[in-house]
Amino acid sequence: MSEIERPSNRSYRLRGDRATGAQEQAYATLWPAYGLDPRSRIDAREIFPDSQIRILEIGSGMGEATAQIAAHFPETGFLVVEVHKPGVGSLMHLSEKAGLTNIKIIEEDVHVILRDCIPDQSLDAIHLYFPDPWPKNYHQKRRIVQDSFLELIHPKINDGGYIHIATDWFPYAGWIQRIFAASDLFTGGVIDRPEWRPISKFEGQGIRKGHIVTDMKYFKK
Numbered sequence: 001m002s003e004i005e006r007p008s009n010r011s012y013r014l015r016g017d018r019a020t021g022a023q024e025q026a027y028a029t030l031w032p033a034y035g036l037d038p039r040s041r042i043d044a045r046e047i048f049p050d051s052q053i054r055i056l057e058i059g060s061g062m063g064e065a066t067a068q069i070a071a072h073f074p075e076t077g078f079l080v081v082e083v084h085k086p087g088v089g090s091l092m093h094l095s096e097k098a099g100l101t102n103i104k105i106i107e108e109d110v111h112v113i114l115r116d117c118i119p120d121q122s123l124d125a126i127h128l129y130f131p132d133p134w135p136k137n138y139h140q141k142r143r144i145v146q147d148s149f150l151e152l153i154h155p156k157i158n159d160g161g162y163i164h165i166a167t168d169w170f171p172y173a174g175w176i177q178r179i180f181a182a183s184d185l186f187t188g189g190v191i192d193r194p195e196w197r198p199i200s201k202f203e204g205q206g207i208r209k210g211h212i213v214t215d216m217k218y219f220k221k
Protein backbone atom coordinates (compact mmCIF):
# COMPACT_ATOMS: atom_id res chain seq x y z
CA MET A 1 0.00 0.00 0.00
CA SER A 2 1.38 3.46 -0.81
CA GLU A 3 2.63 5.72 2.00
CA ILE A 4 0.28 8.46 3.17
CA GLU A 5 1.78 11.88 2.42
CA ARG A 6 1.76 13.96 5.62
CA PRO A 7 2.57 17.65 6.13
CA SER A 8 6.21 18.15 7.14
CA ASN A 9 5.15 20.80 9.65
CA ARG A 10 3.52 18.78 12.44
CA SER A 11 0.93 20.53 14.64
CA TYR A 12 1.34 17.84 17.31
CA ARG A 13 4.16 16.59 19.50
CA LEU A 14 5.55 13.11 18.90
CA ARG A 15 4.90 11.35 22.19
CA GLY A 16 5.48 7.67 21.48
CA ASP A 17 2.91 4.95 21.46
CA ARG A 18 3.20 3.69 25.05
CA ALA A 19 -0.33 2.89 26.20
CA THR A 20 -1.84 1.43 29.36
CA GLY A 21 -3.15 -2.14 29.24
CA ALA A 22 -6.74 -0.88 29.08
CA GLN A 23 -5.97 1.50 26.20
CA GLU A 24 -4.17 -1.22 24.25
CA GLN A 25 -6.89 -3.74 24.88
CA ALA A 26 -9.54 -1.21 23.86
CA TYR A 27 -7.64 -0.36 20.67
CA ALA A 28 -7.31 -4.03 19.73
CA THR A 29 -10.84 -5.12 20.54
CA LEU A 30 -12.92 -2.01 19.86
CA TRP A 31 -11.43 -0.91 16.55
CA PRO A 32 -14.17 -2.74 14.57
CA ALA A 33 -16.86 -0.85 16.51
CA TYR A 34 -15.26 2.59 16.67
CA GLY A 35 -12.30 2.81 14.28
CA LEU A 36 -12.32 4.14 10.72
CA ASP A 37 -9.66 3.47 8.10
CA PRO A 38 -7.73 6.69 7.34
CA ARG A 39 -7.37 5.56 3.72
CA SER A 40 -11.11 5.33 3.11
CA ARG A 41 -13.70 7.91 2.08
CA ILE A 42 -15.17 9.25 5.31
CA ASP A 43 -18.58 10.72 4.68
CA ALA A 44 -20.28 11.63 7.97
CA ARG A 45 -23.68 11.66 6.21
CA GLU A 46 -23.27 7.95 5.37
CA ILE A 47 -21.67 7.01 8.69
CA PHE A 48 -24.38 8.73 10.75
CA PRO A 49 -27.45 8.63 8.47
CA ASP A 50 -29.89 9.21 11.35
CA SER A 51 -28.01 12.02 13.05
CA GLN A 52 -29.39 15.56 12.95
CA ILE A 53 -25.92 17.11 13.14
CA ARG A 54 -22.49 15.79 12.17
CA ILE A 55 -19.38 17.17 13.85
CA LEU A 56 -15.66 16.63 13.29
CA GLU A 57 -13.56 16.91 16.43
CA ILE A 58 -9.86 17.53 15.91
CA GLY A 59 -7.44 16.33 18.58
CA SER A 60 -9.40 14.59 21.33
CA GLY A 61 -6.35 13.96 23.55
CA MET A 62 -7.32 11.24 26.03
CA GLY A 63 -10.95 11.72 25.06
CA GLU A 64 -12.60 12.44 28.45
CA ALA A 65 -14.30 15.62 27.25
CA THR A 66 -15.11 14.11 23.85
CA ALA A 67 -16.89 11.09 25.34
CA GLN A 68 -18.90 13.32 27.70
CA ILE A 69 -19.95 15.64 24.86
CA ALA A 70 -20.97 12.69 22.67
CA ALA A 71 -23.04 11.28 25.56
CA HIS A 72 -24.66 14.69 26.07
CA PHE A 73 -25.70 14.92 22.37
CA PRO A 74 -26.87 11.42 21.35
CA GLU A 75 -28.56 12.78 18.20
CA THR A 76 -25.27 14.19 16.91
CA GLY A 77 -22.70 12.10 15.06
CA PHE A 78 -19.05 12.69 16.02
CA LEU A 79 -16.09 11.94 13.76
CA VAL A 80 -12.99 12.27 15.90
CA VAL A 81 -9.46 12.54 14.53
CA GLU A 82 -6.51 12.07 16.90
CA VAL A 83 -2.96 11.28 15.89
CA HIS A 84 -1.83 9.85 19.26
CA LYS A 85 -2.54 6.11 19.46
CA PRO A 86 -2.93 5.82 23.28
CA GLY A 87 -5.44 8.68 23.09
CA VAL A 88 -7.40 6.80 20.43
CA GLY A 89 -7.40 3.67 22.64
CA SER A 90 -8.50 5.72 25.64
CA LEU A 91 -11.43 7.26 23.74
CA MET A 92 -12.50 3.83 22.44
CA HIS A 93 -12.46 2.53 26.02
CA LEU A 94 -14.51 5.50 27.32
CA SER A 95 -16.94 5.22 24.40
CA GLU A 96 -17.60 1.56 25.10
CA LYS A 97 -17.99 2.19 28.83
CA ALA A 98 -20.60 4.85 28.07
CA GLY A 99 -22.29 2.68 25.40
CA LEU A 100 -21.85 5.38 22.74
CA THR A 101 -23.07 4.63 19.23
CA ASN A 102 -22.62 8.15 17.81
CA ILE A 103 -18.83 8.28 17.62
CA LYS A 104 -16.17 7.06 15.17
CA ILE A 105 -12.44 7.56 15.62
CA ILE A 106 -9.66 7.99 13.08
CA GLU A 107 -5.98 7.75 13.99
CA GLU A 108 -4.18 10.14 11.64
CA ASP A 109 -3.08 13.72 11.08
CA VAL A 110 -6.28 15.64 10.44
CA HIS A 111 -4.71 17.52 7.53
CA VAL A 112 -4.52 14.21 5.67
CA ILE A 113 -8.10 13.27 6.57
CA LEU A 114 -9.49 16.63 5.47
CA ARG A 115 -7.44 16.57 2.27
CA ASP A 116 -8.05 12.96 1.22
CA CYS A 117 -11.11 11.51 2.97
CA ILE A 118 -13.81 14.01 3.91
CA PRO A 119 -16.13 15.12 1.10
CA ASP A 120 -17.06 18.77 0.70
CA GLN A 121 -20.14 20.01 2.58
CA SER A 122 -20.40 16.87 4.68
CA LEU A 123 -19.89 18.45 8.14
CA ASP A 124 -22.13 20.74 10.17
CA ALA A 125 -19.40 21.83 12.54
CA ILE A 126 -15.82 21.34 13.69
CA HIS A 127 -14.66 21.24 17.33
CA LEU A 128 -11.06 22.19 18.03
CA TYR A 129 -10.47 22.18 21.77
CA PHE A 130 -7.11 23.12 23.24
CA PRO A 131 -4.94 22.70 20.16
CA ASP A 132 -1.22 22.51 21.01
CA PRO A 133 -0.33 26.17 21.69
CA TRP A 134 3.26 26.22 20.39
CA PRO A 135 4.15 29.23 22.55
CA LYS A 136 7.69 29.83 21.24
CA ASN A 137 7.92 32.28 18.33
CA TYR A 138 9.96 29.93 16.17
CA HIS A 139 7.28 27.23 16.62
CA GLN A 140 4.29 29.33 15.64
CA LYS A 141 4.26 27.88 12.14
CA ARG A 142 3.27 24.60 13.81
CA ARG A 143 0.03 26.04 15.20
CA ILE A 144 -2.86 24.27 13.52
CA VAL A 145 -4.82 27.49 12.94
CA GLN A 146 -3.23 29.07 9.85
CA ASP A 147 -4.64 30.66 6.68
CA SER A 148 -4.13 27.32 4.92
CA PHE A 149 -6.15 25.52 7.63
CA LEU A 150 -9.10 27.87 7.09
CA GLU A 151 -8.92 27.13 3.35
CA LEU A 152 -8.82 23.39 4.07
CA ILE A 153 -11.84 23.30 6.40
CA HIS A 154 -14.05 25.87 4.64
CA PRO A 155 -15.31 23.62 1.79
CA LYS A 156 -15.94 20.70 4.16
CA ILE A 157 -18.50 22.62 6.24
CA ASN A 158 -22.14 23.02 5.22
CA ASP A 159 -23.63 26.46 4.64
CA GLY A 160 -24.53 27.84 8.06
CA GLY A 161 -21.95 25.56 9.72
CA TYR A 162 -19.16 26.66 12.03
CA ILE A 163 -15.94 25.89 13.86
CA HIS A 164 -15.84 26.16 17.66
CA ILE A 165 -12.35 26.63 19.14
CA ALA A 166 -11.22 26.85 22.75
CA THR A 167 -7.73 27.62 24.01
CA ASP A 168 -6.18 28.36 27.39
CA TRP A 169 -3.17 30.10 25.81
CA PHE A 170 -4.15 33.75 25.63
CA PRO A 171 -1.63 34.74 22.91
CA TYR A 172 -2.92 31.87 20.76
CA ALA A 173 -6.49 33.17 21.23
CA GLY A 174 -5.30 36.51 19.83
CA TRP A 175 -3.54 34.75 16.96
CA ILE A 176 -6.72 32.80 16.10
CA GLN A 177 -8.85 35.96 16.18
CA ARG A 178 -6.41 37.80 13.89
CA ILE A 179 -6.33 34.96 11.35
CA PHE A 180 -10.12 34.69 11.21
CA ALA A 181 -10.57 38.49 11.11
CA ALA A 182 -8.27 38.69 8.08
CA SER A 183 -10.12 35.93 6.24
CA ASP A 184 -13.12 36.32 3.92
CA LEU A 185 -14.17 32.73 4.60
CA PHE A 186 -15.62 32.96 8.13
CA THR A 187 -17.32 35.43 10.44
CA GLY A 188 -17.56 35.34 14.23
CA GLY A 189 -15.49 35.86 17.35
CA VAL A 190 -15.33 35.22 21.09
CA ILE A 191 -18.32 33.53 22.75
CA ASP A 192 -19.21 32.56 26.31
CA ARG A 193 -18.08 29.12 27.31
CA PRO A 194 -20.99 26.74 26.54
CA GLU A 195 -22.20 25.04 29.74
CA TRP A 196 -22.03 21.62 28.04
CA ARG A 197 -18.29 21.79 27.29
CA PRO A 198 -16.66 19.77 30.13
CA ILE A 199 -13.26 20.65 31.53
CA SER A 200 -10.72 18.21 30.09
CA LYS A 201 -7.58 17.19 31.97
CA PHE A 202 -5.55 19.44 29.71
CA GLU A 203 -7.82 22.43 30.28
CA GLY A 204 -7.85 21.79 34.05
CA GLN A 205 -4.05 21.92 34.12
CA GLY A 206 -4.13 25.29 32.33
CA ILE A 207 -6.76 26.69 34.69
CA ARG A 208 -4.71 25.62 37.73
CA LYS A 209 -1.77 27.56 36.27
CA GLY A 210 -3.98 30.66 36.07
CA HIS A 211 -4.53 30.51 32.29
CA ILE A 212 -7.52 32.33 30.81
CA VAL A 213 -9.74 30.13 28.64
CA THR A 214 -11.20 31.67 25.47
CA ASP A 215 -14.00 30.11 23.40
CA MET A 216 -14.44 31.31 19.82
CA LYS A 217 -17.02 30.43 17.19
CA TYR A 218 -16.70 31.23 13.48
CA PHE A 219 -19.44 30.63 10.94
CA LYS A 220 -18.80 29.76 7.33
CA LYS A 221 -19.56 32.72 5.05
Ligand SMILES: C[S@@+](CC[C@H](N)C(=O)[O-])C[C@H]1O[C@@H](n2cnc3c(N)ncnc32)[C@H](O)[C@@H]1O
Pocket residue numbers: 011012013058059060061062065081082083084087108109110111129130131132133144200201202203
Ligand atom coordinates in the same frame (compact mmCIF):
# COMPACT_ATOMS: atom_id res chain seq x y z
C1 LIG B 1 -3.22 19.83 23.84
S1 LIG B 1 -4.05 18.39 23.39
C2 LIG B 1 -5.75 18.72 23.82
C3 LIG B 1 -6.58 17.50 23.80
C4 LIG B 1 -8.06 17.64 24.13
N1 LIG B 1 -8.78 18.36 23.11
C5 LIG B 1 -8.27 18.24 25.50
O1 LIG B 1 -8.89 19.31 25.59
O2 LIG B 1 -7.81 17.64 26.47
C6 LIG B 1 -4.07 18.54 21.61
C7 LIG B 1 -4.33 17.21 20.92
O3 LIG B 1 -4.44 17.42 19.52
C8 LIG B 1 -3.80 16.37 18.84
N2 LIG B 1 -3.40 16.88 17.52
C9 LIG B 1 -2.59 17.93 17.27
N3 LIG B 1 -2.44 18.12 15.95
C10 LIG B 1 -3.19 17.16 15.34
C11 LIG B 1 -3.41 16.81 13.99
N4 LIG B 1 -2.85 17.51 13.00
N5 LIG B 1 -4.22 15.78 13.72
C12 LIG B 1 -4.81 15.06 14.73
N6 LIG B 1 -4.62 15.33 16.04
C13 LIG B 1 -3.81 16.36 16.35
C14 LIG B 1 -2.63 16.01 19.73
O4 LIG B 1 -2.16 14.70 19.52
C15 LIG B 1 -3.22 16.21 21.12
O5 LIG B 1 -3.78 15.00 21.61
